[in-house]
Amino acid sequence: MKPSLKAIALLSTALLTACTSTEDKVNDLLQRHMDAFVFVEGGSFMMGNPGGWSVRRDSLPAHKVTLDSFSIQKYEVTQGDMDLFMEVTGYTYIDDFYAKDKSKYQNRFSAELPAPTAWADARAFCQWIGKLSNKTIDLPTEAQWEYAARSRGKMYRFATDTGKAVAGVNMAQEAKKGVFDHNALPKAPGSFPPNPLGLYDMSGNAAEWVLDNYQPDYYENSPELNPQGPEKAKTSGLKSGPIDHHKVARGGRFYDFWGNTTVSRLDKPQELMGLDTGFRCVMQN
Template sequence: MSTTWNVTQWTGMTMIASRTSKSLLFSSSLTILVGCDTITNWYATEMVQRNMDNMVLVEGGRFMMGNPGGWSVRKDTVPVHEVELDDFYIQKYEVTQEDFEIFVEASGHEIQARFYEDKRNDSPERFAPELPAPVSWHDAKAFCLWLGEQADRDVDLPTEAQWEYAAKSRGQTVRYATSDGSLHPGQNINEGSTLSRPGIDQELPNSPGTYPPNPLGLYDMSSNVGEWVNDYYSPDYYRSSERVNPEGPEAGKLVTVGPGIEEPERVMRGGHYQDLTGSTTVTRRQVPESSVPLNGGFRCAVNQLAPNGKD
């Protein structure tokens, strides 16, 4: 749903906006953090508005979560189990590097990823403004929570179950989250490498929205970048998952990430641009939560349709 907002006045560092069409997700004013200059405020407000307007309603329901057989070689994608979800919204596009940097500037957020600047210096082309933002789980979650604070909505990373349900267009039996559930490199998915196309290795992901969306209207949920979800990773979680609105295990396995440093792993979904055949709607990947995979990114979800604190 598209909404146009016109800035009508300033009150201190608070931007007051008037609505010119109906919006499900926004109240009639947005407050950007005190201490930002006028230009930063304008960009931040526009960014928040645009990201919220790009939320797609996913009507809840029941579906069979997991690998029905042959879709993934990973043992952590079984057993198939029934899950029931409430309604939620999810962003139609992956968050771009430009929008992530606007968030950092407007909020004063301190990057929590390990070796973030080193990776930016080594691979500056991967951090181009129009590409999906490669960030740690901590930084992705911080973006979504801040977005929710500005819009007065319960915004967070999607749960793993929400992500799969949306990628499958409300739980349909589709192997890939493309326009027709199959792979057509260069037509409905990027030109990244597949087992049947040796020697082809795409160096960068595409800008969000380059290829057609899945039937639910969501872009790039297969193959562009792996996407952080909220859940801790456990290889056998599917054997004990809650049936209604599962939120993942209470803790993740600790892994060593440096001398004397351990941290839990989180789940990434969606595969990535260098492994098309591994980009199914059921494939899971575990990554330490402060890592910055260059083939990773994220999108946010809205779990509460009314303003925070209201019914």
């Protein structure tokens, strides 16, 4: 039996409404992300640990870096925006170990929290925003991230409003000494005051993916002008299994209070999703 004209009309209206609703959501997402970019004037600074800011040897030596101007987002990308990206593009996670069982990890995948991703997922989102806006948008380089976190390279040990860390005031609460809280969660972006550039959560929330490959001795060999990281990444894994390629993540983690300095580096396998990860995007000017 052929459908009635009324049924066809109702179906057409429903489809049009759904399409319009999705289009509106994407337009809203794009507007919010473009509005969130903060211009960062380029310049020179001493990148890395000036002494006593980190226990990691790979944050040494401090070395001069000169950067061109760029813009970076105020906030970490939320899971809600990541979900919409995947819905409209058909993108699927590189590593679905956690995501395939969201019922078990549902608190970490709440729409308002920083999106946990593998490195390629984070980069795909930023490049999607770039495609929608016709701009060059990607993950920040490690040098761009640190320069912005330190408010254009100032001597800020933490990326807070004061450069100091005060638990529960400008950074997340400090965990009990020697205790790892497996139920800990990051805060929704913007929960604490921003750094002097107006950037939120660059210390002590999610560990933010950056563009660079990781090598522990890179700071000994980094070029001065717009460094992009080492050509080859550190690798790990069993000889008989898959090989993981390590990227850099910055900003510390919500359960690691004193490790959340502006110079601390984390090396994380790019193929794996971490529940402590997040990201923000950068736009080239």
